[in-house]
Amino acid sequence: ETGVTQTPRHLVMGMTNKKSLKCEQHLGHNAMYWYKQSAKKPLELMFVYSLEERVENNSVPSRFSPECPNSSHLFLHLHTLQPEDSALYLCASSQEIGQTSGNTIYFGEGSWLTVV
Amino acid sequence: AQSVTQLDSHVSVSEGTPVLLRCNYSSSYSPSLFWYVQHPNKGLQLLLKYTSAATLVKGINGFEAEFKKSETSFHLTKPSAHMSDAAEYFCVVSDLTGTASKLTFGTGTRLQVTL
Numbered sequence: 698e699t700g701v702t703q704t705p706r707h708l709v710m711g712m713t714n715k716k717s718l719k720c721e722q723h724l725g726h727n728a729m730y731w732y733k734q735s736a737k738k739p740l741e742l743m744f745v746y747s748l749e750e751r752v753e754n755n756s757v758p759s760r761f762s763p764e765c766p767n768s769s770h771l772f773l774h775l776h777t778l779q780p781e782d783s784a785l786y787l788c789a790s791s792q793e794i795g796q797t798s799g800n801t802i803y804f805g806e807g808s809w810l811t812v813v
Numbered sequence: 814a815q816s817v818t819q820l821d822s823h824v825s826v827s828e829g830t831p832v833l834l835r836c837n838y839s840s841s842y843s844p845s846l847f848w849y850v851q852h853p854n855k856g857l858q859l860l861l862k863y864t865s866a867a868t869l870v871k872g873i874n875g876f877e878a879e880f881k882k883s884e885t886s887f888h889l890t891k892p893s894a895h896m897s898d899a900a901e902y903f904c905v906v907s908d909l910t911g912t913a914s915k916l917t918f919g920t921g922t923r924l925q926v927t928l
Contacts, residue, residue, distance in 0.1 A: 699856065728913040740903070740918040747913035787856055793913050799845030799864035800907075800914050806856040 700724040701805035703788050709811045710778065718773040718808045720788030728793045729771040730802065731763060734785040746771065747793060778812045785809055815840040815906045819919035827927050832876075832891040834922045836904030839885065845907040846887045847916070848878055852900045860902075863887065874898070899926045 701722045710716050722729065731743040745753035746765040760782075762774040771788055791802040820835040838844060845864045849857040861872025868880045878889045887904060904919040 699858070701856075703856075730913075737920075739920050740916075742915060745913045745915065752913050753915065789857075791914050799862065801847075801859055801862060802914055802916060803859070804849075804856040806854075 699803045699805065701788055701790055701803050703786075703805035703808050705808060706806065707809045707811075709813060710775065711813055712778060712780070714778075715774070715776045717775065718786055718788075718810070720771040720773075720805060722769055722771075722788075722790040722803075724790060724792070724803060726790035726792045726803075727768055728791045729765060729768070730789040730791075731771065731773050732787040732789060732804075734787055734807070736784075740787070744773075775810070778810075780812050783811045815844065815908055815917050817904050817906050817917055817919040819902075819904050819922050821922050822920065823923045823925065825925040825927060826894045828896055829893050832889070832894045832898065832924065834889040834902050834904075834924065836878075836887045836889065836919060837885050838887060838904070838906050840906055840908075846878075846880065847905040847907065848872065848876070848887075848889050849903045849905060850900050851903065851921075857903065860889070894924075894926045896926050896928075899924055 704719045728747040733741045743757045744763040749765050764772040785807045787807045788805045789802045791800045816839045818837045847862045848860040851857050861870045863870045863880045871877045876891045901921045903921050905916045908915045
């Protein structure tokens with residue numbers, strides 16, 4: 698148990714569906730992240746929220762829409778996805794202290810998404 | 814720009830023998846470096862991290878890594894492998910994006926442990 702909980706753990710959706718992935722962190726952190734893990738590719742950073750403001754959007758297609766209503770919750774809204782979007786989506790959080798790097802990022806167990 | 818290269822995509826060792834997983838990094842400044850482990854169908858778990866303190870870093874489950882600036886390396890080692898060590902290992906370098914951390918991952922090394 699890392700303190701970062703993701704639901705659902707598995708999701709199968711059609712290309713015309715709308716679904717959402719949910720992430721909740723119980724660590725009191727102030728930054729949250731979405732990463733995508735595809736087979737045979739390095740983990741890709743998708744979005745970063747710090748103090749509920751989006752600070753990074755790594756050229757992610759608009760069919761992925763993040764939402765961070767508060768510092769403990771992060772959503773990834775999915776709409777008209779493509780089969781190549783099938784992957785493991787990992788949520789993470791960290792406690793950022795000023796302008797210092799090296800803060801540990803804690804990951805959830807991921808949501809396996811299959812687009813059919 | 815920073816980058817990480819994991820030199821082996823797959824390593825196989827016998828139980829009880831040493832483990833060496835190699836990682837080289839590229840960074841324009843003093844980096845923060847991590848090793849994460851991912852067991853099948855699980856998320857990533859932090860093994861250890863280096864943040865400009867002692868160059869030899871000890872982590873969980875008997876793993877350690879040594880930061881060598883002259884070689885730009887951060888190899889992960891363990892004296893004696895256990896079956897439960899079989900997993901995917903990721904070497905990671907950290908940067909800042911705005912006020913949050915940004916991790917750049919290597920492509921991973923799959924460790925197989927045989928009897």
